[in-house]
Amino acid sequence: MSSTDLELSIFTRLSEAQADWQQLKDVLHSNPYQSPGWLCSWFETVGQSLNCTPVIVVGRCRGQAVFLLPLQLERSAGISALTFLGHQNGNQNTGLWHADFYRGATADEMKSHLSAVCKQVGADLLKLENVPETWLGRDHPLVFKGATSSPSPVFARALPSDFGELFNDTHSKSSRKNLLRKERHLQAAGNYTIAKATSPADRQRGFDAFLEQRSVRAREAGIPNVFSAPPAKTFLSSVIGLDATGSAQDHGAHPLDLWYLEAGDRIRATYLCAQHGKTLYAYSNSVAHDDMLPNSPGLVLIKEIIERACGDPTIDTLDLGLGEERYKTTWAEPVPLKDSLLAMTWKGALRMRLEAARLKAKSCIRNSSILWPLIRRLRKMKAGIAGNS
Numbered sequence: 001m002s003s004t005d006l007e008l009s010i011f012t013r014l015s016e017a018q019a020d021w022q023q024l025k026d027v028l029h030s031n032p033y034q035s036p037g038w039l040c041s042w043f044e045t046v047g048q049s050l051n052c053t054p055v056i057v058v059g060r061c062r063g064q065a066v067f068l069l070p071l072q073l074e075r076s077a078g079i080s081a082l083t084f085l086g087h088q089n090g091n092q093n094t095g096l097w098h099a100d101f102y103r104g105a106t107a108d109e110m111k112s113h114l115s116a117v118c119k120q121v122g123a124d125l126l127k128l129e130n131v132p133e134t135w136l137g138r139d140h141p142l143v144f145k146g147a148t149s150s151p152s153p154v155f156a157r158a159l160p161s162d163f164g165e166l167f168n169d170t171h172s173k174s175s176r177k178n179l180l181r182k183e184r185h186l187q188a189a190g191n192y193t194i195a196k197a198t199s200p201a202d203r204q205r206g207f208d209a210f211l212e213q214r215s216v217r218a219r220e221a222g223i224p225n226v227f228s229a230p231p232a233k234t235f236l237s238s239v240i241g242l243d244a245t246g247s248a249q250d251h252g253a254h255p256l257d258l259w260y261l262e263a264g265d266r267i268r269a270t271y272l273c274a275q276h277g278k279t280l281y282a283y284s285n286s287v288a289h290d291d292m293l294p295n296s297p298g299l300v301l302i303k304e305i306i307e308r309a310c311g312d313p314t315i316d317t318l319d320l321g322l323g324e325e326r327y328k329t330t331w332a333e334p335v336p337l338k339d340s341l342l343a344m345t346w347k348g349a350l351r352m353r354l355e356a357a358r359l360k361a362k363s364c365i366r367n368s369s370i371l372w373p374l375i376r377r378l379r380k381m382k383a384g385i386a387g388n389s
Helices: 014-025 036-044 099-104 107-121 163-170 173-188 200-221 230-239 297-310 326-331 346-366 371-388
Strands: 006-011 052-061 064-076 079-084 125-132 154-158 193-196 257-263 266-276 279-287 317-322 333-335 337-343
Touching: 006 014, 006 107, 014 036, 014 052, 014 064, 036 230, 052 107, 064 099, 064 107, 079 107, 079 346, 107 125, 107 337, 125 346, 154 326, 163 297, 173 257, 173 297, 193 297, 200 230, 200 257, 200 266, 200 279, 257 297, 266 297, 279 297, 297 326, 317 326, 337 346
Parallel strands: 079 125, 279 317
Antiparallel strands: 006 052, 052 064, 064 079, 125 337, 154 317, 154 333, 193 257, 257 266, 266 279
């Protein structure tokens, strides 16, 4: 397939691109955060509260869809930026590709195609953030020359079929012993269960625990809770297979599964995960701040999820998502992400300089062994002061 035969179509309604979207989703050169189920749920909830318009770009060769880029036009301070649809609640952005086209696509060609799209929709700036530098064995064609490093990587690794081998390679003898001891303490509390919620009742109970635990953590740590607003809660409810009333959806598979660890008749930890192709994506988690917290239920839960994934022949890769945490660096390796900015007008050039400065500052802070721990401590101190006032 050659880009010389390429024809571009632009849709501003998600429904108009559904057939192409579904076709490319099924070839698995994609990720769960840009699947039709995920982004349709996002746009119907979170997206409605934002000043953005969908811009779904479909490339076709000889009538066959070869790539789909779900984008959105954002407007702020009189400047329009074309960026990834739903980037506020995703982890990484890859686009959806036909394998043969992806193999030969170049960054220069994609830059030219997207420049044409920007002109057609009136975008001042093209902003492609959190794109894997390398993906599926090659440099990603949406990483343009001059791209800068994203503030945070994702953490991923290939999974062996032997969990014991992985556990030994990633944890010292003392770490393994300590984690297994904590697991036994949780089991001793009674009614110990680690499961993927399947019934509507279990999904709702797990979801309620997730929201409560995330709220407590945000309050105690002094960090923003991205799932506190009603649209975000409705979005998450939808992608785990519940509708707004808490009952199960009956139309198609839901993008996210909810795993939970229960001990002593209470859910102590949750993890929202998605299996997409042969990759298990871990999206977001929560831990109860109660008497069982010293036994690290969150770490015990992710260990069990990974162990079951190793034994599943349909899974060969683990993706623990965006942002550095100690458990992520223990289990997986950082995968660099890149940000590409392209100005189309003088207003876009001004915004690009501001965006570049913001991203550089954010990256420097996140990757500083002094500044980032200091900010986290200050947040906790601020939360403590607010809680005592």
